Amino acid sequence: xxDGAALMRNEDGIAAAVGILKQxxxxxxxxxxxxxxxxxxxxxxxxxxxxxxxxxxxxxDDVSQIIKVCATHKVxxxxxxxxxxxxxxxxxxxxxISIDLSQMxxxxxxxxxxxxxxxxxxxxxxxxxxxxxxxxxxxxxDPGANxxxxxxxxxxxxxxxxxxxxxxxxxxxxxxxxxPDGAVIRTASRARKSSAGYDLTRLMVGSEGTLGIITxxxxxxxxxxxxxxxxxxxxxSVEAASKTVMxxxxxxxxxxxxxxxxxMVVRALNAYSKLDLPEGPLLLLEFHGSExxxxxxxxxxxxxxxxxxxxGYRATASQExxxxxxxxxxxxxxxxxxxxxxxxxxxxxxCVPISRLAEAVSTAQEKAAELDLxxxxxxxxxxxxFHASLLIDMDDPSEIARAKEFVSWLNDMxxxxxxxxxxxxxxxxxxxxxxxxxxxxxxxxxxGAIKKALDPDNIMNPGKILPE
Numbered sequence: 425x426x427d428g429a430a431l432m433r434n435e436d437g438i439a440a441a442v443g444i445l446k447q448x449x450x451x452x453x454x455x456x457x458x459x460x461x462x463x464x465x466x467x468x469x470x471x472x473x474x475x476x477x478x479x480x481x482x483x484x485d486d487v488s489q490i491i492k493v494c495a496t497h498k499v500x501x502x503x504x505x506x507x508x509x510x511x512x513x514x515x516x517x518x519x520x521i522s523i524d525l526s527q528m529x530x531x532x533x534x535x536x537x538x539x540x541x542x543x544x545x546x547x548x549x550x551x552x553x554x555x556x557x558x559x560x561x562x563x564x565x566d567p568g569a570n571x572x573x574x575x576x577x578x579x580x581x582x583x584x585x586x587x588x589x590x591x592x593x594x595x596x597x598x599x600x601x602x603x604p605d606g607a608v609i610r611t612a613s614r615a616r617k618s619s620a621g622y623d624l625t626r627l628m629v630g631s632e633g634t635l636g637i638i639t640x641x642x643x644x645x646x647x648x649x650x651x652x653x654x655x656x657x658x659x660x661s662v663e664a665a666s667k668t669v670m671x672x673x674x675x676x677x678x679x680x681x682x683x684x685x686x687x688m689v690v691r692a693l694n695a696y697s698k699l700d701l702p703e704g705p706l707l708l709l710e711f712h713g714s715e716x717x718x719x720x721x722x723x724x725x726x727x728x729x730x731x732x733x734x735x736g737y738r739a740t741a742s743q744e745x746x747x748x749x750x751x752x753x754x755x756x757x758x759x760x761x762x763x764x765x766x767x768x769x770x771x772x773x774x775c776v777p778i779s780r781l782a783e784a785v786s787t788a789q790e791k792a793a794e795l796d797l798x799x800x801x802x803x804x805x806x807x808x809x810f811h812a813s814l815l816i817d818m819d820d821p822s823e824i825a826r827a828k829e830f831v832s833w834l835n836d837m838x839x840x841x842x843x844x845x846x847x848x849x850x851x852x853x854x855x856x857x858x859x860x861x862x863x864x865x866x867x868x869x870x871x872g873a874i875k876k877a878l879d880p881d882n883i884m885n886p887g888k889i890l891p892e
């Protein structure tokens with residue numbers, strides 16, 4: 425697996441760019457170690473690689489100016505949103521300048537009649553939904569963390585609602601992007617479909633800042649459903665729960681969310697969030713629609729779950745109970761850490777076809793047990809995506825070695841099932857070694873050709889996505 429190895433630094437160019445940017449941006453340019461280390465922050469075990477300077481941008485013009493300076497001196501540029509990415513995306517392995525976009529946080533326009541909006545990249549998911557609530561609208565992509573929408577677009581994020589509403593690639597209509605030479609482009613109009621040229625929107629969504637920096641996003645919105653109901657159901661095994669998920673998808677039941685939690689996760693949530701869930705494999709669900717359709721969906725799911733031994737099935741339309749249940753799910757990361765105090769969590773991110781989900785999850789559990797690892801599993805089971813979160817003692821070299829073995833094995837296992845090494849976190853530094861295995865050398869070489877054509881000096885977030 426990748427270790428975030430350092431790349432060659434352009435010391436003279438960095439020194440020149442730092443001097444110019446400090447003069448241009450004054451108090452918005454920082455070189456203090458604390459700020460720099462925060463902007464190399466990584467929530468995985470990849471080592472922190474801090475940039476040489478951090479600029480807090482307030483406009484597209486700011487971003488363009490910064491990139492032009494960096495392009496002139498061939499200095500790396502790394503975009504930073506909220507720092508919640510999980511694969512070393514914001515690290516600076518060759519040093520350079522971090523552009524913090526958090527102050528670009530305006531909702532520019534909401535077109536309620538067209539169900540879309542335009543936002544700056546620093547707007548967070550929660551802030552947008554708070555802004556939209558009074559208009560009866562919401563943005564459905566929910567990765568758990570209160571991530572910035574620019575970061576979510578850049579990493580092609582997903583989340584708990586993806587089974588019904590899709591991922592970021594399905595919900596971004598257009599982007600404004602500052603290119604590696606400082607030029608500003610718009611990738612599409614607000615039209616719901618277009619056959620006009622290359623689909624640059626889809627190219628930029630998921631490019632992780634390696635082709636340009638997103639400075640404005642036009643998003644699809646949804647109307648807040650008339651009725652919502654949350655449900656939970658316990659199962660005798662993870663395999664039985666996974667088979668129920670397969671049945672739900674094959675039956676065509678339009679669930680909004682369907683989350684899988686194994687026994688260790690349920691135990692952790694009970695302790696951390698003061699719940700009383702039965703301590704066994706569990707599915708959490710949410711149904712959206714009219715009062716009648718939500719009731720029908722809940723009833724149908726109950727029948728499908730019963731066929732696989734589901735028990736303790738409960739559904740509720742109470743907003744307070746729904747919020748409590750889903751907040752607990754979003755707190756799973758912190759709850760799992762409490763299972764082993766002092767440990768570091770390494771969150772994996774594979775996705776397989778739905779028909780292979782039960783086999784993949786069960787096999788992952790067996791492999792973790794074989795390697796004597798703590799590896800509680802949660803998953804956005806409705807689209808075949810699951811996370812084994814390894815709780816590692818970072819002072820134990822043997823345990824770290826076994827964890828690396830497990831991560832490599834898990835990625836290869838998912839790829840062998842015609843799945844992917846990353847369902848939603850992105851490639852960053854951590855998943856680079858697996859890209860050729862998953863897509864093939866010829867496909868990756870096409871990616872490399874696009875990167876070279878748009879960014880010949882490799883200044884845009886170098887050391888990410890493409891293998892060396």
